[in-house]
Amino acid sequence: MSSRLSVLTLATLAVAPMAPAPAHAQAVPAVIGAGVGLLGGGVATISLVVGRARWESEYIGGVEDLMGLNGAPVVIGIATGAAIGFWDGDRLRRSVLGGVGGMALGIGTGWVAGTIFGDRRADNWAGAVIGAGMGLAAGALVGALWPLDEDPASLGEPAAALGGRPRGIRVGFQVPVR
Amino acid sequence: MRRVALGPELGVALLLAGCGSSLPPLPASTPLPEPDPDEVERVVFLIGDTGNGIPAQLPVFSALGRDIEHWAARLDTGAVTLLVLGDLIYPDGMHPHDDPEFSRDSIILGQQIELVTGPAAMAREARAYFLAGNHDYMQETDEEGRLRLSYTQTFIERARLRDGAQAWLLPGLHEPGPTVVDMGERLRLVLLDTAWWLLVGEQQEKNRMLIRLDAALATAGDRDVIVAAHHPYTSAGPHGGYVSLWKMLGIRYVLARSGAILQDLNSEQYRELRLAIEQIFERRGRPLLFAGGHEHSLQVIRHYAPGAPRWTAVSGSGSKISAVGRTEGMLFGSGQMGYMSVHFRRDGHVDLFATAVPEAYNVCPPEPTTLRECTAAGLAAAEVVYSVRLK
Numbered sequence A: 001m002s003s004r005l006s007v008l009t010l011a012t013l014a015v016a017p018m019a020p021a022p023a024h025a026q027a028v029p030a031v032i033g034a035g036v037g038l039l040g041g042g043v044a045t046i047s048l049v050v051g052r053a054r055w056e057s058e059y060i061g062g063v064e065d066l067m068g069l070n071g072a073p074v075v076i077g078i079a080t081g082a083a084i085g086f087w088d089g090d091r092l093r094r095s096v097l098g099g100v101g102g103m104a105l106g107i108g109t110g111w112v113a114g115t116i117f118g119d120r121r122a123d124n125w126a127g128a129v130i131g132a133g134m135g136l137a138a139g140a141l142v143g144a145l146w147p148l149d150e151d152p153a154s155l156g157e158p159a160a161a162l163g164g165r166p167r168g169i170r171v172g173f174q175v176p177v178r
Numbered sequence B: 001m002r003r004v005a006l007g008p009e010l011g012v013a014l015l016l017a018g019c020g021s022s023l024p025p026l027p028a029s030t031p032l033p034e035p036d037p038d039e040v041e042r043v044v045f046l047i048g049d050t051g052n053g054i055p056a057q058l059p060v061f062s063a064l065g066r067d068i069e070h071w072a073a074r075l076d077t078g079a080v081t082l083l084v085l086g087d088l089i090y091p092d093g094m095h096p097h098d099d100p101e102f103s104r105d106s107i108i109l110g111q112q113i114e115l116v117t118g119p120a121a122m123a124r125e126a127r128a129y130f131l132a133g134n135h136d137y138m139q140e141t142d143e144e145g146r147l148r149l150s151y152t153q154t155f156i157e158r159a160r161l162r163d164g165a166q167a168w169l170l171p172g173l174h175e176p177g178p179t180v181v182d183m184g185e186r187l188r189l190v191l192l193d194t195a196w197w198l199l200v201g202e203q204q205e206k207n208r209m210l211i212r213l214d215a216a217l218a219t220a221g222d223r224d225v226i227v228a229a230h231h232p233y234t235s236a237g238p239h240g241g242y243v244s245l246w247k248m249l250g251i252r253y254v255l256a257r258s259g260a261i262l263q264d265l266n267s268e269q270y271r272e273l274r275l276a277i278e279q280i281f282e283r284r285g286r287p288l289l290f291a292g293g294h295e296h297s298l299q300v301i302r303h304y305a306p307g308a309p310r311w312t313a314v315s316g317s318g319s320k321i322s323a324v325g326r327t328e329g330m331l332f333g334s335g336q337m338g339y340m341s342v343h344f345r346r347d348g349h350v351d352l353f354a355t356a357v358p359e360a361y362n363v364c365p366p367e368p369t370t371l372r373e374c375t376a377a378g379l380a381a382a383e384v385v386y387s388v389r390l391k
Helices: A001-013 A027-056 A068-087 A091-119 A120-144 B007-020 B059-074 B104-115 B119-123 B143-163 B195-199 B203-218 B246-256 B270-286 B368-381
Strands: B040-047 B082-083 B126-132 B166-170 B179-183 B187-191 B226-229 B289-292 B297-304 B311-315 B330-334 B338-345 B351-355 B384-391
Touching: A027 A068, A027 A091, A027 B246, A068 A091, A091 A120, A120 B246, A120 B368, B040 B059, B040 B187, B040 B311, B059 B104, B059 B119, B059 B338, B059 B351, B059 B384, B082 B187, B104 B119, B104 B126, B119 B330, B126 B270, B143 B166, B166 B297, B179 B311, B187 B203, B203 B270, B297 B351, B297 B384, B311 B338, B311 B351, B330 B351, B330 B384
Parallel strands: B040 B082, B082 B126, B126 B166, B187 B226, B226 B289, B289 B311
Antiparallel strands: B040 B338, B179 B187, B297 B311, B297 B330, B338 B351, B351 B384
């Protein structure tokens, strides 16, 4: 579980913008982000629990076992959602859209995979639930990190002209192409 | 390659989940007449999940004690048997002697043992066999769980040695079973510790258990066989996957359908056990009845498949209740507190009766006067709610 927590924490840090935010008009998106993060974290928690049962034979005794470490994705989801909503409502919207799309795709793919490769009736459900969590996480991450469409005219505008705050953050990296 | 399709059970589950209380009706049944003691050779009582309260406050225990006395007084010595189908003490089994919880635990278990210490029960040597449930192992897979069960076994042994109560924990600690108890020429009880299988058992021990189960059925001869365990063969209750979609925001439903809960009947471990015993049943002959608790309800299910027992009885509403859905072959299902009795008639027939108390008398208040009145009213209101001829 600790390794999963580490991965989730890193994912949280990766999507959380580091730039300062305006003090006004960000509370509502932050609350929405926290709510969305709660739901997403809940899906991720259930997905992790089902995955551990399926692959590691680590079963839970009942719903009450979702508390504690198993519920860490909920906390991370709330924090991440609130942070994204607070700093960048547009990215939150993209993250939600990406997460929902990814979850839908994951459910379908997981159900089919569980049915084809599984050997018991619960496997299609397990596949769908695991797929939902994976799809949601991947979709939300892609949605949050996807470059925003920017007004080319404003690209060169100094931050000072915008009241000292950047409009967006561009993360650049190189991919070697042969 | 398997076809991608929604199975019929999933369809039923979704239907139940969506419709809430509108369950499909169960087949109509004709109640059997009250059995005449002269025509009955032997009675086996079934009650499970008994450890969720002080038995003296639960009229279902009074009703069961009354019935045990009734039949013990009218039948031959050793003809009445009580099977207590696990989860004897909630939530964590029996605590050690020096734990503050021990006194509560000892009252709960002690009053269960008292079911076979009435005058007639003692005179006619009515026996109680207690089976372990997952809560008696504290739901733990480690040594602590086995320790809790050892305290339970010690308590029952002391009651037997000190008070003469004919009570045993079977299979005993470190003996997953099956324990075979032959009752005359007509009946063989095969007692399994399914909680051990799910929580403790290692593969080699599991294999040995299956070999012993095979032998127990192979040597049964013409006897009717009742296989008893804490976990039922099948169920239309929450552990069988029949959970309302709307309850707990659907979380319990999704976990149940995905097989993530160890104590659900679709967990990989339980399915492995069920598959193995189905192969044995198919090879050695189908037992008359598979009796289990675990679900807090009363259910009677008839099976026709070659690897299934002929009947499943779920009798796990000794101190808790939960909802019941529907499953294939189901003839009776009720979320009432109650117990069952299996009557072996001298003419060879075997009848099953389910007795329940109305919800108003599930638990009585502890004040002595109110408790007496409530218990008397509950006792008077207890009635047979279903009966069927098993054979």
